[in-house]
Amino acid sequence: MTARHTVDTITDDALDTLYDQLAAAREALNSVHRTMVHDSRDWARDRRDAWLYAILIGWTCENDHPHDDDCMGDDPLTETAARHRWDADTVARVRSYRAAIAALGVDGAGQPADRAELPTVVCVETKEQ
Secondary structure, X not given: XXXXXXXXXXXXXXXXXXXXXXXXXXXXXXXXXXXXXXXXXXXXXXXXXXXXXXXHOOOOOOOOOOOOOOOOOXXXXXXHHHHOOOOXXXXXXXXXXXXXXXXXXXXOOOOOOOHHHOOOOOOOXXXXX
């Protein structure tokens, strides 16, 4: 991991390094995604498997359209949460983690990440400790 930077201190080389690290993480997550979706196991059966699947693949329809019986909307997540007794906070955490993974563009396609497709790196000022 690289050192933290502010808008005033980041260099082109440091920004290139951040983008390279982000692209490598995306590639690794795409590999995991492809492996999981092509595995025949029942990912909902075991609570740990269900948790991983919820975060890395997602139990809900993530397409932007009115949800119907074909895509099942939130039903698989609701059923999985009930099966493993996930409370509302746990479901919210799963949704938050899944959104973070989805924001990277992880879909199993494994295409090299173009900078235009990567999330914008936001630099924050940090206080010296």
